[in-house]
Amino acid sequence: MQNWKNWCWSKIRMCLTHGLVLPMWPYSTLGWPGDTDDMHKFFPGNLMETGHDILFFWVARMVMTSLHFTGKLPFSEVFLHAMVRDKNGEKMSKSKGNVIDPLFVINGVTLDGLHATVTNGNLDDKEVPRALKLQKETFPNGIPECGSDALRFGLLSYTQSGRSVNLDIDRIVAYRQFCNKLWNAVRYVLYHALGTEYKPSLTVIDVSKVDNYPLECRWILSRLDVAVEECTRAFSEGSYDFALSTNAAYRFWLYELCDVFLELSKVSIQAGDDKKQLVQDVLLHVVEAALRLLHPMMPFLTEELWHHLPNYNSFGVETIMLAPYPVVAGWRNDTVEQQMRLMMDTVHNVRSTKASYSLTNKHKPDVWITAQTGEVKQLLIDHRYMVSSLGVVGNVFVISPEEVETSVPKGCGFSW
Numbered sequence: 010m011q012n013w014k015n016w017c018w019s020k021i022r023m024c025l026t027h028g029l030v031l032p033m034w035p036y037s038t039l040g041w042p043g044d045t046d047d048m049h050k051f052f053p054g055n056l057m058e059t060g061h062d063i064l065f066f067w068v069a070r071m072v073m074t075s076l077h078f079t080g081k082l083p084f085s086e087v088f089l090h091a092m093v094r095d096k097n098g099e100k101m102s103k104s105k106g107n108v109i110d111p112l113f114v115i116n117g118v119t120l121d122g123l124h125a126t127v128t129n130g131n132l133d134d135k136e137v138p139r140a141l142k143l144q145k146e147t148f149p150n151g152i153p154e155c156g157s158d159a160l161r162f163g164l165l166s167y168t169q170s171g172r173s174v175n176l177d178i179d180r181i182v183a184y185r186q187f188c189n190k191l192w193n194a195v196r197y198v199l200y201h202a203l204g205t206e207y208k209p210s211l212t213v214i215d216v217s218k219v220d221n222y223p224l225e226c227r228w229i230l231s232r233l234d235v236a237v238e239e240c241t242r243a244f245s246e247g248s249y250d251f252a253l254s255t256n257a258a259y260r261f262w263l264y265e266l267c268d269v270f271l272e273l274s275k276v277s278i279q280a281g282d283d284k285k286q287l288v289q290d291v292l293l294h295v296v297e298a299a300l301r302l303l304h305p306m307m308p309f310l311t312e313e314l315w316h317h318l319p320n321y322n323s324f325g326v327e328t329i330m331l332a333p334y335p336v337v338a339g340w341r342n343d344t345v346e347q348q349m350r351l352m353m354d355t356v357h358n359v360r361s362t363k364a365s366y367s368l369t370n371k372h373k374p375d376v377w378i379t380a381q382t383g384e385v386k387q388l389l390i391d392h393r394y395m396v397s398s399l400g401v402v403g404n405v406f407v408i409s410p411e412e413v414e415t416s417v418p419k420g421c422g423f424s425w
Contacts, residue, residue, distance in 0.1 A: 032070035035083035042078075057084040060092060061172065088249055091168065095147070096177040107143055109152075114181055117154030120145065152178055158307040159185040162255055165306055169252035187263065188310055191303075194267050195314045198296055202271070202278055203289055209320045210290045216339045223277070223284055224392055226291045228349040229270040230340035233295055236261040237335045240302055251306075258303045266299060269353070269399070276394050293320060298335045305334075348388055352395050359400035366422055373403040377417045380407055 030037065035054060039047040053075075059068055068087055075083040094100055095107040102108065113123070127140045163181040167174040219227055236257045243254035270292070277288040297318050304311040308330070315329040324332045359376055368374065376396065380386035386407055389396075393405040408416045 031067065032074045033078070035071055035075060036079055052079075052083070053081050054084040056086045056088055058088045058090060061089045062092065064089070086247075091172050091174045093164075093174045093176050096175050098173065098175045107147060109176060109178070111160060113152050114155050114160050114178065115157045117152055119151040120148060121151075123148060123151060148178070153182055153185070155181050155185040156188065156309075158310045159188055161308075162187070162306050165251040166255040166259075167252070168250075187259065188307065190267060191262060191307075191310060192314070194262075194271060195296060195300075195317070197271065198292060199317055202274060202292055203319070207289055207319070209293060210286065214291065214294055219340060219342075222287065222291065224345065224348060224352075225270055225273040225395070226288060227340075227342060227345045229265065229295055230291065230338075231342045231345055232261060232265045233298060233335075234337050234339070234341045237298075237302060238337050238341075241334070241337070244305070255306060258299075258306060262299060262303065266295065270295070272399055273395060276398055293318065301329060301332055302335050304329050351385065351388065352392055353399075355389065356396055356399045359396060359402060362422060363400070363402070370401045373401060375404045375406070376400070376402045377406045377408055377413075377421065379410055379413060381410065 033041075036048065036052050039045060039052050041048060041052075057068060057071070064087075071083050075081060092100075093109075095109070099107060108126075110118075110126070123144045124141055127137055127144065132140060159181055162184045164174065164176075166180075166184075167176070214230070219230060222230075239257035240254045242248060243250040243252075243257070274288050274292050277284045297315070297320060300311045300315045300318075304315075312329050315332075326332050355378060363372070363374070378389055378396070380389055386409060389405075389407040393407060396402065396405045406416065
């Protein structure tokens with residue numbers, strides 16, 4: 010009889026552990042039922058992030074136990090993330106062999122390592138061959154090491170897909186390559202664009218003086234403001250549009266900062282003219298702000314890179330986590346963006362024309378550009394170095410329509 014009582018009591022304790030203690034987690038971990046400092050600081054919380062599949066089993070019971078024992082709601086909002094499925098939309102199942110362990114994505118795993126999870130598991134012997142076959146078809150070369158930042162960024166980018174995420178490892182691998190791009194870009198800024206002799210200016214970039222900056226500097230500051238505004242809106246309470254924030258950060262870093270501004274900054278920096286210090290200051294400012302912008306989505310990479318910047322300690326904090334998140338600074342300029350859009354359209358047209366004649370970057374032909382108005386002509390003349398640098402061409406001549414017959418050599422390729 011005594012053994013029977015002990016057995017019953019152990020079962021009751023197991024039930025309490027699983028059925029009651031977990032729903033009590035929001036306050037039981039803070040010293041409840043004692044009147045502790047942690048209870049005053051951290052309870053109740055603001056946001057609970059979970060999946061819709063355990064909404065009743067966990068979240069609802071948290072609310073009920075919290076109201077019963079403390080008289081307070083444990084949190085004011087619940088954010089339901091999507092259910093992660095395989096790339097074909099199938100629910101992950103060990104019997105199917107399509108389960109993706111997050112640690113395998115972070116650290117990488119060989120095909121044999123994947124097979125070991127099936128053969129060493131508790132799967133029925135009849136289901137093992139099917140699971141092994143699917144693993145071999147889905148991951149013939151295993152899963153490459155992607156790191157936690159790439160995985161986190163990828164999952165955040167999937168949040169726009171609704172209640173289900175069809176996780177494609179190739180997409181996570183692409184974000185790993187994005188991480189490599191950031192690493193190389195910041196290394197270039199530190200060791201080539203800035204160099205060992207660079208000293209950051211003591212004055213902060215002044216909005217009132219931006220009109221005197223080169224067009225590319227005004228443009229990248231304007232685009233930074235756009236990215237900051239979009240990320241702030243995405244992270245705002247009640248929005249949680251994480252896909253918007255990843256798209257904004259990805260677009261700014263890859264297509265605006267790396268592909269355009271970094272390349273254009275080489276012209277002034279290598280020339281060593283009077284704009285060199287200004288361009289370097291803007292470059293450092295933009296890179297530093299862009300790292301803080303990206304930090305919630307890629308905390309480890311941005312933390313490491315931020316500490317290598319010469320001005321990282323200007324906020325008086327030891328970690329980027331404690332540095333303030335970027336705010337809109339008033340650099341947005343629609344006129345500048347329109348002018349830069351015209352320049353980039355011209356660059357893309359030049360690149361397309363070169364490609365149509367199978368010309369590589371080793372070939373740098375001279376280019377004649379026809380401007381329909383005097384205003385456009387002057388803009389192209391003042392910034393022809395953008396076409397030369399980004400288009401990888403030789404001399405750039407800007408002419409009016411009536412000058413085409415007399416100025417453009419016979420036999421030139423052309424594009425409208």
